[in-house]
Amino acid sequence: xxxxxxxxSLDRRSFLRGSAMFAAAxxxxxxxxxxxxxxxxxxxxxKKKEEPPKDPFADGEKKDGEKKLVDAExxxxxxxxxxxxxxxxxxxxxxxxxxxYSYVE
Numbered sequence: 001x002x003x004x005x006x007x008x009s010l011d012r013r014s015f016l017r018g019s020a021m022f023a024a025a026x027x028x029x030x031x032x033x034x035x036x037x038x039x040x041x042x043x044x045x046x047k048k049k050e051e052p053p054k055d056p057f058a059d060g061e062k063k064d065g066e067k068k069l070v071d072a073e074x075x076x077x078x079x080x081x082x083x084x085x086x087x088x089x090x091x092x093x094x095x096x097x098x099x100x101y102s103y104v105e
Contacts, residue, residue: 068076077086085098095102
């Protein structure tokens, strides 16, 4: 099949040399793409990483500096984390009027 090639002799040595050059060219083309480094993190991202995890059960709780939510009747209420309805305090517990979700303060 390769007996009729004119001027080019294809033997094992030339085939291996050509395939090695082809593999080297592919390797050089791929190396810069893999060598890219990620930019250093921004200071804002570092601050977010340092914050302690948020307590999922403390969503409705207010801090001392925050103003309290008061309904039309003058009663203090919080927003339910389950259904986003009003929660009212009964003794030491906060109870949702809509879904019944409750927790002890």
